Amino acid sequence: xxxxxxxxxxxxxxxxxxxxxxxxxxxxxxxxxxxxxxxxxxxxxxxxxxxxxxxxxxxxxxxxxxxxxxxxxxxxxxxxxxxxxxxxxxxxxxxxxxxxxxxxxxxxxxxxxxxxxxxxxxxxxxxxxxxxxxxxxxxxxxxxxxxxxxxxxxxxxxxxxxxxxxxxxxxxxxxxxxxxxxxxxxxxxxxxxxxxxxxxxxxxxxxxxxxxxxxxxxxxxxxxxxxxxxxxxxxxxxxxxxxxxxxxxxxxx
Numbered sequence: 240x241x242x243x244x245x246x247x248x249x250x251x252x253x254x255x256x257x258x259x260x261x262x263x264x265x266x267x268x269x270x271x272x273x274x275x276x277x278x279x280x281x282x283x284x285x286x287x288x289x290x291x292x293x294x295x296x297x298x299x300x301x302x303x304x305x306x307x308x309x310x311x312x313x314x315x316x317x318x319x320x321x322x323x324x325x326x327x328x329x330x331x332x333x334x335x336x337x338x339x340x341x342x343x344x345x346x347x348x349x350x351x352x353x354x355x356x357x358x359x360x361x362x363x364x365x366x367x368x369x370x371x372x373x374x375x376x377x378x379x380x381x382x383x384x385x386x387x388x389x390x391x392x393x394x395x396x397x398x399x400x401x402x403x404x405x406x407x408x409x410x411x412x413x414x415x416x417x418x419x420x421x422x423x424x425x426x427x428x429x430x431x432x433x434x435x436x437x438x439x440x441x442x443x444x445x446x447x448x449x450x451x452x453x454x455x456x457x458x459x460x461x462x463x464x465x466x467x468x469x470x471x472x473x474x475x476x477x478x479x480x481x482x483x484x485x486x487x488x489x490x491x492x
Contacts, residue, residue, distance in 0.1 A: 267315035268403035272428035295403035297374030316376035317451035337486035339448030368419030380445040381420035423485030
């Protein structure tokens with residue numbers, strides 16, 4: 240009986256750990272590379288692992304609205320987190336965690352800051368990858384850029400749409416397209432593994448890509464840990480990691 244009692248006490252003491260679940264973090268596809276570094280740093284400092292779900296901001300938002308058990312959403316904009324907050328799916332107002340940097344990139348064709356608009360018009364360029372603007376804010380920024388330069392109608396027949404930046408990146412890396420509009424994090428993540436030709440798009444050509452995060456209602460189940468990670472993302476350590484991957488830091492929300 241004594242052994243059974245001790246076994247019972249042991250089970251009761253470890254039960255929370257046995258059944259504890261990792262935080263589920265829904266992350267916009269543009270941030271999938273930086274999130275790997277974030278996960279590693281967070282584990283080193285806390286010993287806690289994170290389960291990361293990657294997708295377009297719009298698709299992840301739809302999943303949350305249909306009951307997906309995510310604790311936090313890291314969107315590529317403020318629009319989708321704000322929508323979740325207004326509809327009652329979030330615990331607090333969204334907050335900007337980084338500013339995105341749009342680039343144009345090729346796996347095979349040279350490009351620079353001055354010639355990229357002309358390159359898109361060349362007859363040898365048949366396909367240009369852009370993320371779906373209704374689901375992915377980087378796609379919205381790309382189309383806004385093309386429109387401001389009076390290029391959208393001229394290259395419309397060449398545009399190949401990806402559901403998310405992840406799909407655009409796949410098109411670029413496999414050579415399925417000559418050019419693609421994507422995030423700077425791609426070339427930084429693969430700088431020692433693949434050769435890219437790329438240049439930053441002038442930020443004046445598109446509305447600032449304010450990437451917003453929001454604590455979701457599901458996080459009430461383990462709010463202390465969710466709050467801990469939420470505040471970590473705004474820490475100097477995490478912000479430095481975002482900067483290393485090409486993101487800019489904003490103190491304004």
